[in-house]
Amino acid sequence: MGSIDSTNVAPSTPSIAEFKPLDAEEFRKEAHRMVDFIADYYKNVENYPVLSQVEPGYLRERLPENAPYLPESLDMIINDIQKDIMPGMTNWMSPNFYAFFPATVSSAAFLGEMLSTALNSVGFTWISSPAATELEMIVMDWFAQMLKLPKSFMFSGTGGGVIQNTTSESILCTIIAARERALDKLGQDNIGKLVCYGSDQTHTMFPKTCRLAGIFPSNIRLVPTTAETDFSIAPEVLRKMVEADVAAGLTPLFLCATLGTTSTTATDPVNALAEIANEFDIWIHVDAAYAGSACICPEFRHYLDGIERVDSLSISPHKWFLAYLDCTCLWVKKPQLLLRALTTNPEYLKNKQSELDKVVDFKNWQIATGRKFRALKLWFILRSYGVANLQSHIRSDVAMAKMFEGFVRSDPRFEVVVPRAFSLVCFRLKPFPGSDVEALNKKLLDKLNSTGRVYMTHTIVGGIYMLRLAVGSSLTEERHVRAVWELIKELANDSLKEA
Template sequence: MHGLHISSSTQPGYLRNLLPSSAPDDPESLDQVLEDVQANILPGVTHWQSPNYFAYYPSNSSIAGFMGEMLSAGLNIVGFSWITSPAATELEMIVLDWLAKLLKLPEEFLSTEQGGGVIQGTASEAILVVLLAARDKFLHRIGKNALNKLVVYASDQTHSSLQKACQMGGIHPENYRMLIAGASTNYALSPDVLKEAISHDISKGLIPFLLCATVGTTSSASIDPLLSLGKIAEENGIWFHIDAAYAGSACICPEFRPYIDGVELADSFNMNAHKWFLTNFDCSALWVKDRNALIQSLSTNPEYLKNKASQTNKVIDYKDWQIPLGRRFRSLKLWMVLRLYGSKNLQDYIRNHVNLAKHFEGLVDQNPRFEVVAPRLFSLICFRLVPAEGNLELSNKLNHELLDALNSTGKTFISHTVLSGMYILRFAVGAPLTEKRHVDEAWEIIQAQSSLLLERFST
C-alpha cells in the first residue's frame, strides 16, 4: 500500500476510457488482467486498509479473515438449508454463541435457548429483518390492515438504514419518529422524549411496535441509555432492537461492557464483525431472543427445498432468518479470527485503537484553533476548526473546505457529519495497520492544511 494515495483522485467515468467496451472472445492471460489491476483499478481504489484511513468507520481485514474467505470461496457452498452443508449452519450457530459469550449477552440470545445468532451481510439487513419480524408479529395479532398504524421510534442520530427498512417494509413515513437527540444529551435519545412520543401516538390510536437504540452512533459514537429505554419498550410491549454495529466490538473488553448494560431488555442485538473486529467484509452478527419471530416472518417452504432434516424440525435453516435464499459460508472467517487471535489479543486490539484515539483527542485539545465537539467514548473523535471570528456559516464553510483539502492530499482520508448544525470532521481510528505515527502524521497534515486555509480565508 506504501506510496499509493489513500483516496482516489480519479474523475467520474475514468475507467470506461481505459477498458474495452466488450468482453473478449478469446481468453486473456492472468498477467494481462493483473497489469490492468495495477494500472487501472488500483488508482481508482480508496484504500480502506491504509494505516492512514480514518473515514466513516473502519472495514477491517486480517490474514485470519482473509484465509476464512479463501476457504469459503474454495468450497463455494450455498448454505440456505442445513442439508446443503450441515457444517456451515452449525459452525455459524456455535461461533455466534462464542461471540455472544465474549460480549456477555444474556443467555436467551444463545442458540441453545429459544434465540440464536445469525450472520447477515450488513447492519442494514439486520435491521430490516428485525423490523419485518416485529411488524409481522404485531400484524399477526392486530390484522394486516393495521400496517398504517404501526410506529417506529429512534433518535435522529440513528443510522439511515432504519429509515430505509421502514420504507421497504411499508411503514408509513409519517410513522417513523426520528426523535431529536441533541448536544444536551450528548446526542443520545432521552427516555422522557421517547415516553412522551409513545403516549402521544397511543392517544391518537397509533400502535408503537419497534424501538431502535444505538450504541455508537454513526455521527458521533453516542450511546443511547439502554436500561431506561428498554424499560419503556417493555412497559409498552414494543420490540427493542440495539444497533451496536460499530461499538459492539469494544464491548468484549470488561471496561467497555457497561455501555451495553440493558441489553438484557432487548429483543435483538447487532454488531458488525466486519467493522472493528478483524473479520473481512461482510459479517454482521445479529442475535435474537425469539428465533421463531424471524422464522414466522421470513420462512418459505417450496417443494424443491424440502428435506427430512428440515421437515422434522431438528435443524436450523438460516434461509428463514434472512432476506436472501442463498448464503455464503461466512462463519469460517469469524471462527478463524476468534481462534487465531484469541479473546485477549482481540481486547488489546480494541484498546490500542481507543488509546490512539485518546492520543489524537489530546492533540486536538491542546490546540486552541480546534475543538472536540462530542465526548470521545470509543475510537472516534468529532472535532472542528474554530475560526477566531465568524459565525456558524463561515465556520461550516471552513471545515467543509478543510475536509476537501485534507482528502485531496491523498495522504489521509477522513469524513464528516453535522451535529447541532455544526459541520464536523470525524476521525475514526480502527484500521489494523494504524500506529501512533500515522495518527501523528494525520495531525500534522490537519494542522498544515488548516494554516493554509486560514491564511487564504483571512486575505
C-alpha cells in the same frame, strides 16, 4: 462443465481446446500469484493516495466496449489492474484512512473467507451444509459469551444468532418479524397504524428499512437529540412520543437504539429505552454495528447494560472486529418470531432432518435463500487471535484516538466538538470573530483529502460542521496518527492565513 464427445455438442460451438474452469493445478498456480499481488499491495498501500483522485467516467474511456470473444491472459489482467483499476481505488486498507468507520481486516479473516469461498456450500438448509449451519450456531454462541449476553440470546439457551450481510438486512428481518406479530393481532389492514422509532442520529438505513417493510412514511419517528445528552435519545422525549401515538390510536411497533452512531458514536441508553419498549410491547433492537465489538472489553461492557430486556442485537464484525466485508451478527431472543415471518418450505428443499424439526435451516432466518459458509471467517478470527488479542486490538485503537484527542485539546485553535467514547474523534477549527467557521473547516478538509496523504470525512450534528477522525484501519500505527496531526496543523496554518 467438462469434457464431452464433440458429436454431442451444438454445431455452432467454436473449436476451442477443452475448457476446464477449475483445474486444481492451474488454480494453485494462479491463486499463489494473486496472494503475492495482494501481499505486495498491503506492503505498499501506504504509498498510494488514500482518496482516489480520478474524475467521474475515467474508467469507461480506458476499457473496451465489449467483453473479449477469446480468453485473455492473467498477465494482461493484472497489468490492467495496476494501470486502470488502482488509480480509481479509494484505499480503505491504507493506514491513513480515517473516513466513515474503518473496515478492519486481518490475515485470519482472509483465510476464513478464502476457505468459505472455495467450499462454496450453499447452506440454505442444514442438510445442504451441516458444518456451515452448526459452526455458525457455535460461533454465534461464542461471540455472545464474549459479550456476556444472557442465555436468552444463545442457542445453548433459548435464543440464537445468525450471520447476515449487513445491518440493513438484519434490521429488515427484525422489523418484519415484529410487524407480523403485530398484524397477527391487529389484522393485516392495520399496517398503517404501525409506528417505528429511531433518532435523528440513527443511521439512515433505518428509516429506509422501515419503508422497505411497508411502514407508512408518516409513521417513522426520528426522536430529536441535543448536545445535552451528547446526541443520544432522551428517554422522556421518546416516552412522550410513544404516548402521543397511543393516544392517537396508533400502535408503537419497533424501536432502534444505537450504540455508536455514525456521526459521533453517540450511545443510546439501552436500559432506560428498554423499560419504555417493554412497557408498550415495542420490539427493541440495538444496532451496535461499530461499537458493539468494544463490549468484549470489561471497561466498555456497561453500554450493553439492560440487554437482557431487548429483543434483538446486531454487531458488524466487518467494522471493528477484523472481518472483511460482509459480516453482521444478529442475535434474537425469540427465533420463532423470525421463523414465523421468514420461513419457506418448497418441495425441492424438503428433507428428513428439516421435517423432524431437529435442525436449524438458516434460510428461515434471513431474506435470501442461499448463503455462504461465513462462520468460518469468525471462527478463524476467534481462534487465531483469542479473546486477549481481540481486546488488545480494541484498546489500542481507542488509545490512539485518545492520543489524537489530546493533540486537539492541546492546540487552542481547535476544539473537540463532542466527547470521544471509542476510537472516533470529532473536532474542528474553533470559530473566531469574523470567521465563517463552516467554510473554514470545509476548506481544511478539502485540503487534507486532496493531498492524497489522508482521507477523513465530515458530519454536521446539532448544526455544527465537524471533521471526523476514525482510527482503526488494520495497518494504522501510532506514527500514522502522529503524522496526520502534523499534516492537519500545517494545513490549518494555511487555511487560517487565507481566512
